[in-house]
Amino acid sequence: MSNSIEVNGKTLATDEEGYLENLADWEPGVAEVMAEIDDCELSDNHWEVINFLREYYEEYQIAPAVRVLTKAIGKKLGKEYGNGKYLYELYPYGPAKQACKYAGLPKPTGCV
Amino acid sequence: MSTLNIVNKSPFEKRTLDQCLSRIAAGDAVLLIEDAVVVAAAGTSYETELKSASASHKLYVLSPDLEARGLAERSLVDGFSCVDYKGFVALVTEHDRVHSWL
Amino acid sequence: MEEEYAGGVEKKFIYINRRAPHGTVYPLESLETVLIGAAFDQDVSMLFIDDGVYQLKKDQSTESIEFKNFAKAFRALEMYDVEKLFVEAESLQERGLVEDDLLVDVEVIARAKVSELIDQQDVVLSF
Numbered sequence: 001m002s003n004s005i006e007v008n009g010k011t012l013a014t015d016e017e018g019y020l021e022n023l024a025d026w027e028p029g030v031a032e033v034m035a036e037i038d039d040c041e042l043s044d045n046h047w048e049v050i051n052f053l054r055e056y057y058e059e060y061q062i063a064p065a066v067r068v069l070t071k072a073i074g075k076k077l078g079k080e081y082g083n084g085k086y087l088y089e090l091y092p093y094g095p096a097k098q099a100c101k102y103a104g105l106p107k108p109t110g111c112v
Numbered sequence: 113m114s115t116l117n118i119v120n121k122s123p124f125e126k127r128t129l130d131q132c133l134s135r136i137a138a139g140d141a142v143l144l145i146e147d148a149v150v151v152a153a154a155g156t157s158y159e160t161e162l163k164s165a166s167a168s169h170k171l172y173v174l175s176p177d178l179e180a181r182g183l184a185e186r187s188l189v190d191g192f193s194c195v196d197y198k199g200f201v202a203l204v205t206e207h208d209r210v211h212s213w214l
Numbered sequence: 215m216e217e218e219y220a221g222g223v224e225k226k227f228i229y230i231n232r233r234a235p236h237g238t239v240y241p242l243e244s245l246e247t248v249l250i251g252a253a254f255d256q257d258v259s260m261l262f263i264d265d266g267v268y269q270l271k272k273d274q275s276t277e278s279i280e281f282k283n284f285a286k287a288f289r290a291l292e293m294y295d296v297e298k299l300f301v302e303a304e305s306l307q308e309r310g311l312v313e314d315d316l317l318v319d320v321e322v323i324a325r326a327k328v329s330e331l332i333d334q335q336d337v338v339l340s341f
């Protein structure tokens with residue numbers, strides 16, 4: 001296994017971009033370790049997005065496209081949050097890519 | 113407005129050809145390529161069906177695929193025209209869209 | 215081509231699904247293509263014929279075969295503005311299925327109307 005991360009004493013396989021190989025390996029510690037690697041501190045707002053993504057994936061078996069995520073967050077938290085700016089401030093590497101990675105999801109379909 | 117339908121599976125193995133013929137519009141063209149070319153040769157159990165299809169559809173077969181299968185010398189079912197790769201490209205440009213029945 | 219795109223020309227795409235869900239990778243590839251294509255604001259329809267109708271069957275459970283249960287993703291299509299789902303009546307009938315067996319709302323059309331639907335499209339992708 002060439003790529004992996006250490007979480008709470010366990011070695012978890014990732015792909016070359018750092019996405020978890022097995023969705024089932026996920027635990028909150030995964031997001032924390034991945035955020036640390038990116039020099040990012042996870043706030044409640046970050047967790048809101050991560051939890052939303054996990055619920056969405058559970059429900060539909062896909063990671064949402066950015067515009068779907070944006071719309072959905074706006075619906076959940078209020079209009080002022082339903083824009084790219086809010087999500088990009090939280091996840092400067094791209095909300096879909098970075099947040100999906102922390103949430104243990106595969107790279108979103110349609111994301112280059 | 114007409115569609116070029118492309119079928120590449122032998123009807124002896126897959127039902128794609130029937131699935132295609134049962135749904136296409138009058139005036140649509142059908143091009144047989146790869147393993148589908150086997151039924152363009154006369155003498156198979158599909159000959160009658162294809163003959164009647166040729167009344168409302170233009171039928172083509174890709175000659176390099178016939179040659180590859182040793183069928184180039186056989187006579188074709190009435191209504192079929194042979195095309196080479198250039199002819200294939202011409203067919204694509206002459207139709208409004210291509211439906212490849214993979 | 216590029217100029218047209220810059221001008222925002224919208225094309226009509228139809229994705230035709232003809233295979234049962236878990237035996238080959240075609241159905242999943244089709245769905246992924248639809249989801250990617252949805253980002254480009256085109257006019258998208260999906261048509262399910264032959265064994266393709268099984269893709270929309272309710273109550274699919276893939277845990278035991280250890281495959282991804284992508285049927286759930288059909289319920290997300292609305293969020294991607296893919297709202298035109300057509301199912302061929304004869305294909306349902308041949309398989310002993312009725313509209314109520316399907317997991318999303320669809321428009322059921324007769325086999326004789328399929329060519330009409332395809333005639334309205336610019337691009338046809340068959341899986």
